[in-house]
Amino acid sequence: xxxxxxxxxxxxxxxxxxxxxxxxxxxxxxxxxxxxxxxxxxxxxxxxxxxxxxxxxxxxxxxxxxxxxxxxxxxxxxxxxxxxxxxxxxxxxxxxxxxxxxxxxxxxxxxxxxxxxxxxxxxxxxxxxxxxxxxxxxxxxxxxxxxxxxxxxxxxxxxxxxxxxxxxxxxxxxxxxxxxxxxxxxxxxxxxxxxxxxxxxxxxxxxxxxxxxxxxxxxxxxxxxxxxxxxxxxxxxxxxxxxxxxxxxxxxxxxxxxxxxxxxxxxxxxxxxxxxxxxxxxxxxxxxxxxxxxxxxxxxxxxxxxxxxxxxxxxxxxxxxxxxxxxxxxxxxxxxxxxxxxxxxxxxxxxxxxxxxxxxxxxxxxxxxxxxxxxxxxxxxxxxxxxxxxxxxxxxxxxxxxxxxxxxxxxxxxxxxxxxxxxxxxxxxxxxxxxxxxxxxxxxxxxxxxxxxxxxxxxxxxxxxxxxxxxxxxxxxxxxxxxxxxxxxxxxxxxxxxxxxxxxxxxxxxxxxxxxxxxxxxxxxxxxxxxxxxxxxxxxxxxxxxxxxxxxxxxxxxxxxxxxxxxxxxxxxxxxxxxxxxxxxxxxxxxxxxxxxxxxxxxxxxxxxxxxxxxxxxxxxxxxxxxxxxxxxxxxxxxxxxxxxxxxxxxxxxxxxxxxxxxxxxxxxxxxxxxxxxxxxxxxxxxxxxxxxxxxxxxxxxxxxx
Numbered sequence: 001x002x003x004x005x006x007x008x009x010x011x012x013x014x015x016x017x018x019x020x021x022x023x024x025x026x027x028x029x030x031x032x033x034x035x036x037x038x039x040x041x042x043x044x045x046x047x048x049x050x051x052x053x054x055x056x057x058x059x060x061x062x063x064x065x066x067x068x069x070x071x072x073x074x075x076x077x078x079x080x081x082x083x084x085x086x087x088x089x090x091x092x093x094x095x096x097x098x099x100x101x102x103x104x105x106x107x108x109x110x111x112x113x114x115x116x117x118x119x120x121x122x123x124x125x126x127x128x129x130x131x132x133x134x135x136x137x138x139x140x141x142x143x144x145x146x147x148x149x150x151x152x153x154x155x156x157x158x159x160x161x162x163x164x165x166x167x168x169x170x171x172x173x174x175x176x177x178x179x180x181x182x183x184x185x186x187x188x189x190x191x192x193x194x195x196x197x198x199x200x201x202x203x204x205x206x207x208x209x210x211x212x213x214x215x216x217x218x219x220x221x222x223x224x225x226x227x228x229x230x231x232x233x234x235x236x237x238x239x240x241x242x243x244x245x246x247x248x249x250x251x252x253x254x255x256x257x258x259x260x261x262x263x264x265x266x267x268x269x270x271x272x273x274x275x276x277x278x279x280x281x282x283x284x285x286x287x288x289x290x291x292x293x294x295x296x297x298x299x300x301x302x303x304x305x306x307x308x309x310x311x312x313x314x315x316x317x318x319x320x321x322x323x324x325x326x327x328x329x330x331x332x333x334x335x336x337x338x339x340x341x342x343x344x345x346x347x348x349x350x351x352x353x354x355x356x357x358x359x360x361x362x363x364x365x366x367x368x369x370x371x372x373x374x375x376x377x378x379x380x381x382x383x384x385x386x387x388x389x390x391x392x393x394x395x396x397x398x399x400x401x402x403x404x405x406x407x408x409x410x411x412x413x414x415x416x417x418x419x420x421x422x423x424x425x426x427x428x429x430x431x432x433x434x435x436x437x438x439x440x441x442x443x444x445x446x447x448x449x450x451x452x453x454x455x456x457x458x459x460x461x462x463x464x465x466x467x468x469x470x471x472x473x474x475x476x477x478x479x480x481x482x483x484x485x486x487x488x489x490x491x492x493x494x495x496x497x498x499x500x501x502x503x504x505x506x507x508x509x510x511x512x513x514x515x516x517x518x519x520x521x522x523x524x525x526x527x528x529x530x531x532x533x534x535x536x537x538x539x540x541x542x543x544x545x546x547x548x549x550x551x552x553x554x555x556x557x558x559x560x561x562x563x564x565x566x567x568x569x570x571x572x573x574x575x576x577x578x579x580x581x582x583x584x585x586x587x588x589x590x591x592x593x594x595x596x597x598x599x600x601x602x603x604x605x606x607x608x609x610x611x612x613x614x615x616x617x618x619x620x621x622x623x624x625x626x627x628x629x630x631x632x633x634x635x636x637x638x639x640x641x642x643x644x645x646x647x648x649x650x651x652x653x654x655x656x657x658x659x660x661x662x663x664x665x666x667x668x669x670x671x672x673x674x675x676x677x678x679x680x681x682x683x684x685x686x687x688x689x690x691x692x693x694x695x696x697x698x699x700x701x702x703x704x705x706x
Contacts, residue, residue, distance in 0.1 A: 003034070004041050011051055011061045018058035049110070049131060069112065072134075073127070075105040075157030083111050083125055091475055092122055099126040102185060105157040106134035122475075136182035138162065139215040141202070141689070142195065144174040151180040151193065154215060156690055160190050168194030175202035177211045206425045208688070209309055209605055216601040219303055222318055225295035230320050233289055237325070237333045237358065241288070246355040248338060251280060252389055254363040255328055256370055256442050263315075263322040264329065265552040267336075267361050268445055270392045276350065277343045277396045281449040282359050284326045285335035286551035287561040290317065301587075304594025306553035309605045310421040315553070322552050330364040337561050339449045339548070343396065347403025352452050354568055362386075371436030397441040400448055408499030408541040413509070414518035417641040419609050427613040430640045446549040447540065453560060454544035458534045462572060463580040465559050465588055467545045468535040469528040472496075480524040483628075486662045487513050487676050498541035513676035516627055516637075520675070529592040530556050532584035556591050559584070607691040610642045614693055615686045621698055626677045629664050631657040634673060636681055636695055644693035646681060651697065 007024070010016060019027065021042060025035050042059065045051045049070050052060050062070075071085040073095065081100055083093040093111060095103075103109050108131045115124040140153040140162070149169055150161040162180050172178050172195050179197035186192070199214055200207045213220060251269040269280035290297050300316050307314040315322050328334050336359050342351040363386060373380045373387075374394055381387055405411065418433035435443075450467070457464040472480075474494075481491055489507065491500055501521060508514045525539060530547075537545040548564070551557040566572050624636040624644075633647040648655035654667040664673040673679070681695035 073103045093125040094122040101127040103127045108132035142172040142176045142178045162193040163190040170195040212604045246357040248357045249360040256365045259366045263327045267328045282336040282338045304591045307598040330361045347399045367438045370438030374437040400444045410501045453548045454546035458544045468531045469537040476524045516676045530588040532588045644695040646695045646697045
């Protein structure tokens, strides 16, 4: 334990008697060198708001309430904000625009509660102190005037344009996408800034996507040192690398991926073992090539994961690895970490083994063909061995799926968006995409592999990185229950389990409101994250879960591989477990952040693509379904998964929001609107900067009252 952790543990110990700095130094028996370090640590802990100093100069722990009321501000598009506490279990607090007290998006603040939480309404608060300003860099479009200009920010939370003096414009031209740094926030008037980077011109290829990437601070270039290290990585596996590895090339092995996939990090094999199945999940041994303390590893850790933005991919690893030596290409010897699981007819893993191995994939299959085969088209393939293996895979998939359903795992059935984008960024088409049986089969095999690896280390109680998913908050559950009640469904009880959610999904399967309820349920769930301790995965209804199966595109899997290799090589006893535990805690937090960063970018680009596509349909009428109802309007989702907002204030009719039943009431026509109800809308406006689509409710007088 380092001295900082020692001091924190002492201060937060229940028997701690508050000390002055000198008393603490005496307690720690600090010499003159250590005294300087102790003072620096105390100053740092005060700055980080982890401790406080009393009027009598005594070092005190923060109370639980004080800790809860320190966090970050998230500004909404309406100008108001939400306070997000550092304590993950503390509910968000609503901060009105006039109570922000000059706090901006992502500022670290201290607040006070001015109105306690009521039913489904958040508590309300006021910012009392800005503890740390967020990075003052914003992305936007430059509007040039004669001697000055303005940057119109892409970020929805930034409502004011940024004034830029000509001498601070960096020579930006009208319409350029730029990065502006805030210089001052005056008490009145627009913030002032200076342009520090020109991303590109308004007509440059994919400039809108690249702006989102820059806004989210996702690294796009590999370091010079990484590029130098790549030179020493071979394009093919050599004989020396096979020594000490298990030869699994005789197994019939396939990869199954999308038709356009280029990196294959998982492959599968299957054998009959008496009445049981031996399932092999082979994962590319990325850790063999990406070593700790290398530039290649540093770059991968900084990115945390690959980011997929339709016609642009920002890979975690350079292409030489992701599409080359690490990719399990057919007919080529590749290094793998392989999990062999013996699974009985009830879907239980009754034995497992892990290997540092090498394989040779026999076939590169695509989901479309496998889906057709599993749905009855046996003429898709003419290879008899392949057909036999696919039959066994399908048998085992159904066993595992049934086993997971029996324990209460939640299997969402909502449509994803299939967005076809050209290389230049033109949106060609958008439609709903459903997962086929082949997609679900591979997901099932990856799930059981991830669970098996997590179980191994959980039972050993060895430091590890887990994927956890906590129970939904009471607030979210309450809102979900009310939405269900509004649609005629019910969940009874307060202590809900995954099985309760699963039963609702079964009840609505095939009904018109199925998609909406799936979406509402997903919104109710907390975000899964990484942790250096084991906890439940609520959605999967399992005690043990990790990520093992995608090290080409996820750094947590790479960490898991390194620890698993120590296990295979019987070297776990040589690891400093205390040091590993500390490193894993930091890594879990960092990798949860990078994952969220990529998801935010992917969601922003998806919204942008949908907006681009819908610009060609302004004025046209579509049928859709109400996905949510708020006090300011109704969100309506079309059949192609595009969602837009109908705002009451732009209607000729007057609307009331009935909060208890989550309905809208047209005061003029006496018509009620419910979540899940089918309506006709007209597309009236598309804002590419805000990435928002406005609908108008058609034929308000003609819709039948429900």
